[in-house]
Amino acid sequence: MDDATGRLMHLRFCDSENAFDYMMATRQYIDKHGKPVAFYSDKHAVFRVSGPESRRTGTTQFGRALRELAIELICANSSQAKGRVERVNKTLQDRLIKEMRLQNISSVAEANQWIEHFMSD
Template identity: 55%
Template sequence: MPSLRRTAVAEARLKPGRAAERLGLSVRQVERLVMRYRDEGAAGLVSRRRGTRSNHQLPQAVLDRALGLIHERYADFGPTLACEKLHECRGLVLSKETVRHLMTDAGVWVPRKQRPPKVYQPRARRACVGELVQIDGSDHRWFDDRAPACTLLGYVDDATRRLMTLHFTGSESTFSYFEATRAYLEHFGKPVALYSDRASVFRGTRAATTGNGVTQFGRAMYELNVDTWCANSSPAKGRVERANLTLQDRFVKELRLRKIDTKEAANAYAPHFIADFYGRFGKEPRSI
């Protein structure tokens, strides 16, 4: 359609001012195009910049260096995290989209649109901070091969998606949850309710036969007037489950870059990671 309008101007069937308005160009530019059309025909309407290098294109050496570092050190990073680390650790200032295109073209990253769709049942966030805190433990090789696998206990606020407490421990046990819950209470006070899975820490193994599913953890929370609820499935407490997946990606790499390989050192670094994580992904509560 634009080329037809330019042709109409050249044949005096459309005034330059009207053509400029429809094409989103200046009248002067339309007059230049008309002159080129009369001299060269339709080929004269092709942009003279076609096939030339963009003024904003990055040097190929910079792109090659970035891609080499991604292959060498950040092959399992997402584009956003890889972009951040290229800037923080290597001084390479690239946009996220540039890194995304580099990784996609090299086959390092698969865009979300090309992945199989995931279906989640939506649930509205709670209104206030502390109204519901989802808790879960994730057994994983948090230190890669530098140390044995261990468990990370995570407390995620439902209203803000904020990581409230992260605590590394040997395994999911009642004592470990007591330690993590004590750290939460000392920093934030009592939550209204804790939402967990149906692990034996939270629900008695003989609840179906005896009718009494209260555990030591449950009794302790009862004394503190904190409700404890057990989810029937993992998707029911999806916020903490998705947080675990994100932590298994970002947190593992942060620990690797900082050469942290002990639970004690990781617990000392956790508050700094939580603050940065909330600044990037946290949400404001709907109510105070």
């Protein structure tokens, strides 16, 4: 989501939340919209190292990739801090499921082909 406009910029369905899929989504985003100044995220393990290893490396693979691209990674300290994104996610999770059922979409591949149409509506 673009922070200035609140506009959804990129949606992608994946089987799980992992560094590879975030890297793929980031590449698709950059190819279409150009490089953002920063990413604002939660503290999921893709974005932030926790536990004993955090003292040693402090950066995830995705974080290193963003650093190489000179894109700042900002991790929210609470769900309230990223409230607008959370509200949009809740709406999307409800609306997308209904729309996909109406379109008889039942696979990740079908959903990713259809999502551009959904975003343009």
